[in-house]
Amino acid sequence: MNLKSFDAAAGYLPDECFTREPDLGIILGSGWGDALTMDECLVRIPYADIPTLGGPTVKGHAGEFVLYTLNGRRIAAWCGRRHYYEGAGWEPVVLPVEILRRMGCNKLLVTNAAGGINPALKAGDFVVVRDHINLVGINPLIGTHEEQWGPRFPDMTEVYSRSLAEKLHAGAHRLDLRIMDGVYAYTSGPCYETPAEIRAYKAQGADVVGMSTVPETIFAHACGMKVAAISLVSNLAAGIASTPLSHQEVIAAAEKSRPVMRALIEDFIARS
Numbered sequence: 001m002n003l004k005s006f007d008a009a010a011g012y013l014p015d016e017c018f019t020r021e022p023d024l025g026i027i028l029g030s031g032w033g034d035a036l037t038m039d040e041c042l043v044r045i046p047y048a049d050i051p052t053l054g055g056p057t058v059k060g061h062a063g064e065f066v067l068y069t070l071n072g073r074r075i076a077a078w079c080g081r082r083h084y085y086e087g088a089g090w091e092p093v094v095l096p097v098e099i100l101r102r103m104g105c106n107k108l109l110v111t112n113a114a115g116g117i118n119p120a121l122k123a124g125d126f127v128v129v130r131d132h133i134n135l136v137g138i139n140p141l142i143g144t145h146e147e148q149w150g151p152r153f154p155d156m157t158e159v160y161s162r163s164l165a166e167k168l169h170a171g172a173h174r175l176d177l178r179i180m181d182g183v184y185a186y187t188s189g190p191c192y193e194t195p196a197e198i199r200a201y202k203a204q205g206a207d208v209v210g211m212s213t214v215p216e217t218i219f220a221h222a223c224g225m226k227v228a229a230i231s232l233v234s235n236l237a238a239g240i241a242s243t244p245l246s247h248q249e250v251i252a253a254a255e256k257s258r259p260v261m262r263a264l265i266e267d268f269i270a271r272s
């Protein structure tokens with residue numbers, strides 16, 4: 001990855017973004033563009049205006065950066081994400097994390113929609129991601145090593161912070177939500193999986209499957225951030241579901257869950 005392309009993006013953002021470190025960074029997946037409760041919006045910028053990032057090419061991803069306050073906390077939120085399958089390389093995928101790092105942020109919450117593999121899961125459930133399996137076999141840290149991105153060989157024993165995961169559970173409990181811990185399997189997409197792939201991932205220990213989160217999380221963890229991730233089970237995975245999978249179904253499930261996701265995020269902010 002090219003540091004200069006990140007410099008261009010950081011240079012585009014107003015000084016306000018760098019005057020005080022955010023208490024929390026958020027990356028919101030499909031359908032949750034407006035799941036944020038704000039007291040004051042300090043900065044709002046469409047992705048399309050930010051060099052290197054560019055507008056999302058996927059329907060359902062809002063594509064807006066917002067810096068805002070809630071109950072005295074300062075939050076930097078990326079509403080919508082770029083994916084590796086969009087074909088623009090890793091830079092737009094990890095840029096939100098790199099900007100958060102440059103702002104001095106050390107805590108990140110990531111949300112995604114995922115297919116449910118574990119038979120205990122139903123569509124509409126939430127899963128606190130406790131670990132992942134990177135099935136893509138490539139990694140955003142491949143390439144020149146930059147000191148500021150952490151060690152050359154990052155330890156991956158606790159990528160998802162235990163203490164932050166507990167805060168997600170406490171919030172879910174308060175909201176009376178069905179929630180469980182799980183392992184997220186990361187595939188490149190853009191195809192959904194075959195039933196044979198899902199059987200293989202299940203045998204490997206995956207509970208949910210999706211096309212995001214892991215690259216951002218690898219990068220954030222390597223840089224020393226604490227990460228929490230939550231998946232909405234938008235559908236049962238291929239071969240478990242009785243109907244073919246579709247992006248419309250994923251977006252509709254995310255939109256339906258928006259009030260709950262909003263409450264979970266608010267609660268998480270209050271606890272962290």
Ligand code: HPA
Nearest residue numbers: 113114115209210211237
């Ligand atoms: N597979 C991969 N990615 C997904 C799925 C799925 O079933 N649902 C939402 N994102």
